[in-house]
Amino acid sequence: xxxxxxxxxxxxxxxxxxxxxxxxxxxxxxxxxxxxxxxxxxxxxxxxxxxxxxxxxxxxxxxxxxxxxxxxxxxxxxxxxxxxxxxxxxxxxxxxxxxxxxxxxxxxxxxxxxxxxxxxxxxxxxxxxxxxxxxxxxxxxxxxxxxxxxxxxxxxxxxxxxxxxxxxxxxxxxxxxxxxxxxxxxxxxxxxxxxxxxxxxxxxxxxxxxxxxxxxxxxxxxxxxxxxxxxxxxxxxxxxxxxxxxxxxxxxxxxxxxxxxxxxxxxxxxxxxxxxxxxxxxxxxxxxxxxxxxxxxxxxxxxxxxx
Amino acid sequence: xxxxxxxxxxxxxxxxxxxxxxxxxxxxxxxxxxxxxxxxxxxxxxxxxxxxxxxxxxxxxxxxxxxxxxxxxxxxxxxxxxxxxxxxxxxxxxxxxxxxxxxxxxxxxxxxxxxxxxxxxxxxxxxxxxxxxxxxxxxxxxxxxxxxxxxxxxxxxxxxxxxxxxxxxxxxxxxxxxxxxxxxxxxxxxxxxxxxxxxxxxxxxxxxxxxxxxxxxxxxxxxxxxxxxxxxxxx
Amino acid sequence: xxxxxxxxxxxxxxxxxxxxxxxxxxxxxxxxxxxxxxxxxxxxxxxxxxxxxxxxxxxxxxxxxxxxxxxxxxxxxxxxxxxxxxxxxxxxxxxxxxxxxxxxxxxxxxxxxxxxxxxxxxxxxxxxxxxxxxxxxxxxxxxxxxxxxxxxxxxxxxxxxxxxxxxxxxxxxxxxxxxxxxxxxxxxxxxxxxxxxxxxxxxxxxxxxxxxxxxxxxxxxxxxxxxxxxxx
Numbered sequence: 147x148x149x150x151x152x153x154x155x156x157x158x159x160x161x162x163x164x165x166x167x168x169x170x171x172x173x174x175x176x177x178x179x180x181x182x183x184x185x186x187x188x189x190x191x192x193x194x195x196x197x198x199x200x201x202x203x204x205x206x207x208x209x210x211x212x213x214x215x216x217x218x219x220x221x222x223x224x225x226x227x228x229x230x231x232x233x234x235x236x237x238x239x240x241x242x243x244x245x246x247x248x249x250x251x252x253x254x255x256x257x258x259x260x261x262x263x264x265x266x267x268x269x270x271x272x273x274x275x276x277x278x279x280x281x282x283x284x285x286x287x288x289x290x291x292x293x294x295x296x297x298x299x300x301x302x303x304x305x306x307x308x309x310x311x312x313x314x315x316x317x318x319x320x321x322x323x324x325x326x327x328x329x330x331x332x333x334x335x336x337x338x339x340x341x342x343x344x345x346x347x348x349x350x351x352x353x354x355x356x357x358x359x360x361x362x363x364x365x366x367x368x369x370x371x372x373x374x375x376x377x378x379x380x381x382x383x384x385x386x387x388x389x390x391x392x393x394x395x396x397x398x399x400x401x402x403x404x405x406x407x408x409x410x411x412x413x414x415x416x417x418x419x420x421x422x423x424x425x426x427x428x429x430x431x432x433x434x435x436x437x438x439x440x441x442x443x444x445x446x447x448x449x450x451x452x453x
Numbered sequence: 454x455x456x457x458x459x460x461x462x463x464x465x466x467x468x469x470x471x472x473x474x475x476x477x478x479x480x481x482x483x484x485x486x487x488x489x490x491x492x493x494x495x496x497x498x499x500x501x502x503x504x505x506x507x508x509x510x511x512x513x514x515x516x517x518x519x520x521x522x523x524x525x526x527x528x529x530x531x532x533x534x535x536x537x538x539x540x541x542x543x544x545x546x547x548x549x550x551x552x553x554x555x556x557x558x559x560x561x562x563x564x565x566x567x568x569x570x571x572x573x574x575x576x577x578x579x580x581x582x583x584x585x586x587x588x589x590x591x592x593x594x595x596x597x598x599x600x601x602x603x604x605x606x607x608x609x610x611x612x613x614x615x616x617x618x619x620x621x622x623x624x625x626x627x628x629x630x631x632x633x634x635x636x637x638x639x640x641x642x643x644x645x646x647x648x649x650x651x652x653x654x655x656x657x658x659x660x661x662x663x664x665x666x667x668x669x670x671x672x673x674x675x676x677x678x679x680x681x682x683x684x685x686x687x688x
Numbered sequence: 689x690x691x692x693x694x695x696x697x698x699x700x701x702x703x704x705x706x707x708x709x710x711x712x713x714x715x716x717x718x719x720x721x722x723x724x725x726x727x728x729x730x731x732x733x734x735x736x737x738x739x740x741x742x743x744x745x746x747x748x749x750x751x752x753x754x755x756x757x758x759x760x761x762x763x764x765x766x767x768x769x770x771x772x773x774x775x776x777x778x779x780x781x782x783x784x785x786x787x788x789x790x791x792x793x794x795x796x797x798x799x800x801x802x803x804x805x806x807x808x809x810x811x812x813x814x815x816x817x818x819x820x821x822x823x824x825x826x827x828x829x830x831x832x833x834x835x836x837x838x839x840x841x842x843x844x845x846x847x848x849x850x851x852x853x854x855x856x857x858x859x860x861x862x863x864x865x866x867x868x869x870x871x872x873x874x875x876x877x878x879x880x881x882x883x884x885x886x887x888x889x890x891x892x893x894x895x896x897x898x899x900x901x902x903x904x905x906x907x908x909x910x911x912x913x914x915x916x917x918x919x920x
Contacts, residue, residue, distance in 0.1 A: 184885060329886055333885075333889075
């Protein structure tokens, strides 16, 4: 007698049922969607912070880790409830256009210049970041740029402009636009013996450093502040405003600040809670400039930078 | 439904007349054999009769019923048996299922057809793993199970050894004895002598001669048939 | 730089340890990709059979389009599904963005043309072989297609495996529509991409090797089933 069933499809159909189980499980407890940057995710910060927040509030946080630009676009489309990103002008524009409410300072760290241990362009002793870049350009040493219009890339272009160097004109020669994320750009920089501008957190957590070293840090121009924005429910009614606010409140409250300050990668502190009292912060900024000429292995030197 | 009437049948393909001006009436009775050399148009004529192809000229008509109803009362066995990728029994049952027969009826007819063709023991074997002779017998079982009134056979033993050929011919004789009209093509003179009631001799796309089998083998009237019988006509 | 040896040792250690996070990610990868392949096959196999059997105006154009869609870039499909499922998109109200369901949809779109085209190719050959016999037996077009699907099961299983290979290995689409959310939409390929971006190259390669092992298991299982079913 002919077989009534279709043997090849049978196991697939069984597995389909299995497959739908996790789909059905999703959404059991309240959650918010957080669009953030790769630096916060890749450094392990969220793995450190979020369980504490969830334990306190019962709210799960789903992190979409993309570049700042893409995170802002996701939020603009209503696909996220809250943002944690690091490009102040873009954040302000986002709020000004009515897509976000309540931008709050959360934390900061700094950008660093990394490169081959031999430092062929000699940037380690540069007095400031702009000089360091000038030396790289003068030596025509390879430089791996994000080239993806991310927050890091935007800052890098501002620095080139301040140095009076048209790096884009050298694209394809010593200046290499990777068009990729921070991690991929660092992987490429290591492979090409190139310099690169990285946020400190990603660099600290980066596992494929090869012979690359942190060569320059400490210039206040390299400050990297992170802000949190709740997406405006007037634009997207499904946004979970109350839950998102609870997250931002926690993050900027004593418990969140302590958790950020307590986070370590390889014994170092990659993120610093934003100073509560700006006057206090301003009062300590005097300590910053003197450090610019030295190789910096710690953010502590510019811990008082905001202000 | 017989006689089957062919009126002015022509078939043209690739700018060539493969068949032309075929007028035939195939009536009930002993087997009709299309005889002729390779390329004479025997297989083509069988396919036109069975309705697998539509003639480019003329018409094929059954007596008393339309082509659609006639289709369900005939069957065909091909030179290379087409075996479905399932068990031998399932190959037979498949055709019955297409006819909408109930499961019990399918089982009964399948068992009967397999027994008639000596394949009962192989019912559960994958059809494609059967030998050439067994496959052709299975094709006959599949056709016979349909209880056709007319059975078309296209050189059913062309690729079989003598023993397998003998088995197939015995089955065909049995089917014919049961009252089924056999219409069969062959280029094998011995087979034609053994099976034919009447001969339709085809040559270069035309019916060169039609005669009762005895008369044909005693003395064919047309020159081509004489040459063929003497083994001289190779085209 | 990690070598393959180191990656293999790490992969073995992960498997032996039965790391629960790894198990979860593997299970999710399989669930998403097998669901996508199942859906793609349910639609693609009958469509492939129809394209092999039924003649209609524009059939050749449809076939060329289907074959061309085998080259769909995963990132493009990811964006397409994103545009559809985003809260601002036409299907935004469903709230499917950044869920495994969205990943299944994206992969089904990627796999659909592959299984359809391979099914068409295989069943076309089978149909040429069967055509006269099925016509002689009086099969109608709607009876021919199921027959081809049953008899072409071995080739269709191969088509499904090719589709599975595409689905389980792609990262571009699931990264965009899934978002690589830990414990929600993180799968093998997005984890590999994440670990690569963290510079954990040995771990990334180890995960790649585990992915290959999973593919090996799936292929072996399907081919073993196929051997049982062959010819019967």
